[in-house]
Amino acid sequence: MEYEIALNKVSDDASAKMLVKAEQDCVETCFDRTETQKTQCGFGKSGVCCRICHMGPCRITPKSPKGICGATADTIVARNFLREVSGGTSAHSDHGRHLVLKLKEVAKGEAPGYEIKDEKTLKYAAKLYGVEYEERDKNAIALDLANLFLNEFAEQEGFLKTLELAPQKRQGIWNAKGIKPNGIDRMVVESMHRTTMGVDHDYKNLLLHSFRTSLADGWGGARIASIVSDILFGSPKPVNSTSNLGVLKKETVNILIHGHEPELSEILTVAVGDPEIKEYAKSAGADGITLAGICCTANEILMRHGVPVAGNVLQQELAIITGAVEMMVIDVQCCMPGLPDVAKNYHTEIISTTDIAKTIGADHVKMNASDPIKSAKELVKRAIDNYKNRAEEKINIPSEKEPLVAGFSVQAIKHMLGGKYRASFRPLNDAIIQNRILGVVGLVGCNNAKQKADSYTNILTQELIKRNVLLLQTGCAAIASAKAGMLKPEVALEMAGNGLKEVCETVGIPPVLHLGSCVDNSRILEAATEVVLEGGLGDDLSMVPAVGIAPEWMSEKAIAIGCYFVASGIDVILGNPFYVSGSEKVSEYLHNGAKEDFGACFHLIEDPYQAADAIIEMLMKKREALGINKKSERKLLDMKDRRAL
Ligand code: NFS
Ligand code: SF4
Numbered sequence: 001m002e003y004e005i006a007l008n009k010v011s012d013d014a015s016a017k018m019l020v021k022a023e024q025d026c027v028e029t030c031f032d033r034t035e036t037q038k039t040q041c042g043f044g045k046s047g048v049c050c051r052i053c054h055m056g057p058c059r060i061t062p063k064s065p066k067g068i069c070g071a072t073a074d075t076i077v078a079r080n081f082l083r084e085v086s087g088g089t090s091a092h093s094d095h096g097r098h099l100v101l102k103l104k105e106v107a108k109g110e111a112p113g114y115e116i117k118d119e120k121t122l123k124y125a126a127k128l129y130g131v132e133y134e135e136r137d138k139n140a141i142a143l144d145l146a147n148l149f150l151n152e153f154a155e156q157e158g159f160l161k162t163l164e165l166a167p168q169k170r171q172g173i174w175n176a177k178g179i180k181p182n183g184i185d186r187m188v189v190e191s192m193h194r195t196t197m198g199v200d201h202d203y204k205n206l207l208l209h210s211f212r213t214s215l216a217d218g219w220g221g222a223r224i225a226s227i228v229s230d231i232l233f234g235s236p237k238p239v240n241s242t243s244n245l246g247v248l249k250k251e252t253v254n255i256l257i258h259g260h261e262p263e264l265s266e267i268l269t270v271a272v273g274d275p276e277i278k279e280y281a282k283s284a285g286a287d288g289i290t291l292a293g294i295c296c297t298a299n300e301i302l303m304r305h306g307v308p309v310a311g312n313v314l315q316q317e318l319a320i321i322t323g324a325v326e327m328m329v330i331d332v333q334c335c336m337p338g339l340p341d342v343a344k345n346y347h348t349e350i351i352s353t354t355d356i357a358k359t360i361g362a363d364h365v366k367m368n369a370s371d372p373i374k375s376a377k378e379l380v381k382r383a384i385d386n387y388k389n390r391a392e393e394k395i396n397i398p399s400e401k402e403p404l405v406a407g408f409s410v411q412a413i414k415h416m417l418g419g420k421y422r423a424s425f426r427p428l429n430d431a432i433i434q435n436r437i438l439g440v441v442g443l444v445g446c447n448n449a450k451q452k453a454d455s456y457t458n459i460l461t462q463e464l465i466k467r468n469v470l471l472l473q474t475g476c477a478a479i480a481s482a483k484a485g486m487l488k489p490e491v492a493l494e495m496a497g498n499g500l501k502e503v504c505e506t507v508g509i510p511p512v513l514h515l516g517s518c519v520d521n522s523r524i525l526e527a528a529t530e531v532v533l534e535g536g537l538g539d540d541l542s543m544v545p546a547v548g549i550a551p552e553w554m555s556e557k558a559i560a561i562g563c564y565f566v567a568s569g570i571d572v573i574l575g576n577p578f579y580v581s582g583s584e585k586v587s588e589y590l591h592n593g594a595k596e597d598f599g600a601c602f603h604l605i606e607d608p609y610q611a612a613d614a615i616i617e618m619l620m621k622k623r624e625a626l627g628i629n630k631k632s633e634r635k636l637l638d639m640k641d642r643r644a645l
Contacts (some may be wrong), residue, residue, distance in 0.1 A: 010314070011454040012483050014245040014398035018318035021396055027345050029317045030336060034449040046582030047077035053197035060582060069197065077583035078203035078210075079195040081559075081590075085210040086191040088560030091333055092519050093184045093221025094356075095261050097153055099228040102263055104146035106232065107139045113267060113372040116142055117234040121411075125227050129161060142231070149224050155183030160220050166525075167532045169540040170569060177597055179212035179567065187216040203586050211567040211598070218564030223522035229300065233266050236303035236407040236516065238416070243482035245315065246401030247308035248324050251287040253387045255380065256310055256319055257301070258294035259331035260517065264353055264367065265297045268329065269305050271376035277384075284384045294319060295334045296475055296517035303407045303516050311483075312454075312476035314447040317342045323394035327383035332357045334446075334555065347389040351379060404487035406478070406514035410526045416509050425527075425534040427507065428470075432545060433536055433628050436499035438468045439545030439619035440531075442524040444561065445553040446476045448576060454480035456551035456575050456608045461486055463612035465511045468497035469619065472527065475518040477551065486512050521561050524548070525568055538626055542569030542599030545622040547615050551575035551608065562602060571600040571618055573611055578602070 006019035009031050022029050043049040048060035050067050058067030058076075066072055071079075105111035116122055119138050122145070126133035131144045152160055159180045163171060174180045181187045191213050194200035200209070230236070248254045255272065257265045271277060272291045281289050292310040293301055301307040310319050313334050319325055320339070325348045328339065332354060340361025343350050350362040358364055368375040408416075411423070418424035431437045441464055447453045457480040464471060465486075473481055485491050489510040493501050496511045504511050515523045528541050537544050548565040550558050552575055562572045580586045594601040605611040623629040 009452060011452060011458060011480070012244060012400060014400035014483075015311070015315055015318050015453065017396070017398045018245065018321045022318070022321050025321065025345055025394065027317075027321060027342055028338075029321075029342065030314060030338065030449050033338075043582075045579055047080050047579040047586075048073050048582035050076040050079070052079065052195065071201065074203040074583045074585045075201045075206075077580050077586045078206035079200075081578065081580055081586065082191050082206050082210045082213070083195050084556045084559045085213050085563055086188045087556035088558065089184070089213050089217035089221065090188050091557050092217050092225060092560065093153070093188075095332065095519060096221040096225035096228065097150075098261055098263065099225055099232065100146050100149040103142055103228050103232060104150070107142035107146055109139070112370060113270075114232060114263070116231055118231055121227070121230045121235045125231065128165060149228065151183070152220055152224060153184045156186055157182065160184070160216060162223050163215070163219050165223070165529065166219060166568070167529055167540055170542075173540075173569070173598065174215065174567070177208065179208055179215065181212050181216035181220065184216040184220045187213045203583065204589065207586065207589055211563050211594075214560045214563030215567050217560045218522055218525055218568065222519040223525070225519040226516070226522050229262050230409065233262055233300075234304050235411050236409040237412050238405055239303065239306040239407040240403065240405055241302055241306040241308050242401045242403050243309040243311075243479060244401045245310055245319060245322060245398050247290065247292045247310055248319070248322055248397050249287075249290050250324060250395065250397055252290040253281050253284070253286045253288070253384050254290045254292070254325045255383045256292055256294055256325055256328040257297055258316055258328055259297045259335050260295065260300075260333045260519075261331050262297060262300040264329070264331050265293065265301045266304075267367070267372045267376045268380070269301050269307060270373060271380050274377060277377055277380050280381055281384050281387075284387050286384065286387050289380065289384070294328075296519075297331065299406075299475065299478065299514075299517040299520070303409075303514070308401075309479055309482060312447055312479035314449060314453045320346060320348045322397045323391065324397050326386040326390075327351060327379070329353060329379065330357070330359070330362065333557070335359070346394060347386060347391065349382070349386055400483075402483055402485045402488070404482040404514070405489060405510055406482070406487065408472075408509075408513040408515050410523055410530060413509070413513065413527065414530070416507050425530045427503075429531055429534045429536050431499070431503045435623075435628070436468065436503050437470050438499075438616065439547070439622065440470045440472060440528070441546065441615060442472045442474075442521070442548040442565070442570070443477050443551065444474045444518070444521055444524070444548065445550035445558045446555050447480070448552045448554040451552050451576065453552070454483065456611075457481065458484045458486070459608035460549070460551055460611055461512060462495055463609065464615065465492060465496045465500060467612070467616055468500040469615065470500060470503075471512045472515050472524050473512055474515050474520050474524070478514045478516075481512050482514070487514055518557060518561070525564075528568075528570065540569055540599070543622065543626060545619045545626070547571050547573065547618050549573040549575070549611065549615070551611070566594055566600045566602060567598050569599045571603065573603045573605050573614065575606060575608075575611070577604050
């Protein structure tokens with residue numbers, strides 16, 4: 001592939017170079033397969049293919065407007081949509097569950113290698129959930145909290161307790177619409193039941209359950225995942241690191257950790273720091289070990305340890321094509337089944353690590369529960385042993401890497417804004433009210449091989465900070481910004497509008513804040529809730545000048561996230577469409593009707609410049625409704641204003 005053609009598919013030079021190399025090495029990637037899959041099924045794309053029972057598959061056309069059972073396009077599209085939301089909810093929530101189970105083991109002293117790293121966050125969580133914490137042993141608190149969290153999955157009759165962390169008014173809306181979720185598992189089982197042949201046929205009823213299920217994700221499984229990760233591994237604080245394929249080093253053993261659940265990546269982070277392991281690497285002739293991450297597990301260990309990020313989801317194969325990766329360790333989610341086929345062309349070993357996620361061609365190694373550090377060290381040693389198998393002529397590590405600052409948990413933002421002793425969102429609220437900051441945008445989600453990787457995200461990020469919008473990012477979108485150098489406070493500040501620049505300079509934050517992995521989108525809800533509670537910007541999430549956007553999404557998880565944002569009252573822009581166009585009614589509800597129920601809906605905008613304009617307009621409308629738009633005429637700040645900041 002020519003370099004110029006590669007640059008139509010990816011935005012950064014490192015990735016483009018690896019695409020060129022892939023062709024030279026005769027290696028197929030997802031970018032090639034996007035070509036071979038070019039003619040995608042129109043029925044699938046419009047959501048009107050039903051294969052829920054074996055009288056079908058049925059497909060809706062003008063000539064055959066109903067399935068064999070009589071299901072209309074509306075029913076079929078809505079059923080498919082609900083199943084997608086449930087898939088996404090399951091992924092985040094099962095990840096959360098694994099962490100809760102780990103917390104319980106830790107509390108009982110049954111999880112060697114793990115501990116409660118952040119007692120402050122443990123107590124804070126206990127307080128939020130009404131668990132007795134004063135003068136109690138941390139393990140006793142953790143055990144109660146873990147049991148309470150487990151019940152969030154199991155609850156049959158009552159509602160999720162985590163919902164109570166939302167602003168009162170929002171809880172009232174969920175109550176009024178009948179979409180307060182019971183236990184997370186129950187919501188997903190109910191989704192599967194309702195979408196099976198001959199059960200729920202009312203598209204609106206199905207869509208409302210989609211929102212209800214998504215709430216069990218954002219205000220349930222995902223939120224719990226973030227809380228428990230913070231308790232076990234520490235609440236993130238601002239940290240420096242680097243991103244892109246250039247973080248790999250020719251002279252070190254390179255190990256990539258790819259997937260999502262931090263239990264594994266945390267343990268590997270410990271293992272590579274072990275002096276004995278370092279010595280072992282030396283004896284193999286390497287100048288140490290480089291551990292780097294791919295996808296959201298990268299974000300987890302970046303946020304807490306500053307471990308460098310090799311790339312986002314569409315770079316997973318490209319990283320192996322450098323020829324310099326000794327081992328890629330995968331767990332769950334977003335790990336392509338095509339990885340072993342790429343690895344075959346090099347010396348890279350692909351190691352799968354969890355019984356719920358096996359990959360043909362990967363070697364399956366289970367962590368020893370009674371001594372995970374030992375297992376991790378064995379893995380690292382195996383990677384070191386593989387160092388000698390490199391084929392020199394196949395190694396080409398692109399030099400591109402960018403420094404970054406990440407680690408913005410809500411607590412960290414609060415501390416940065418208010419200072420150590422008066423941690424508070426007040427300065428942010430004031431900056432929004434005074435129109436130094438126009439509003440806040442949560443820019444999240446994946447890359448999608450149908451779009452030029454990172455392009456939409458990068459254009460939009462620049463357009464928004466120019467116009468004084470503060471950005472909160474997570475997931476692959478945050479990695480895109482990192483690679484583009486947008487997470488460097490100084491570079492971004494050169495581009496930011498005057499008001500935003502002033503706030504960022506005063507507080508010492510970059511205008512693009514990296515909040516973590518995809519489950520950490522719950523942190524964006526948490527931040528928005530803090531803004532509401534701080535006062536002055538309305539009493540509900542729907543009133544805050546805030547918008548969510550998933551410019552390059554592809555995963556069911558992103559659909560669940562979008563739904564819980566909308567159900568929480570935050571408008572969501574999609575950079576590419578849902579598969580719902582086959583039903584006018586479903587499309588209408590998601591892209592318009594939901595507004596009446598939740599104060600927010602979805603907006604499909606496939607062009608980043610148009611999205612920027614639309615976002616500004618949406619933020620302006622919210623500002624107008626709050627009566628804070630008048631001040632927008634004020635142009636320059638005098639010294640008094642500056643001091644007030
Ligand atoms: Ni979230 Fe997308 Fe995957 Fe993370 Fe990246 S692809 S839905 S951003 S790594 S989960
Ligand atoms: Fe066809 Fe109805 Fe069966 Fe779906 S549930 S495959 S529409 S008969």
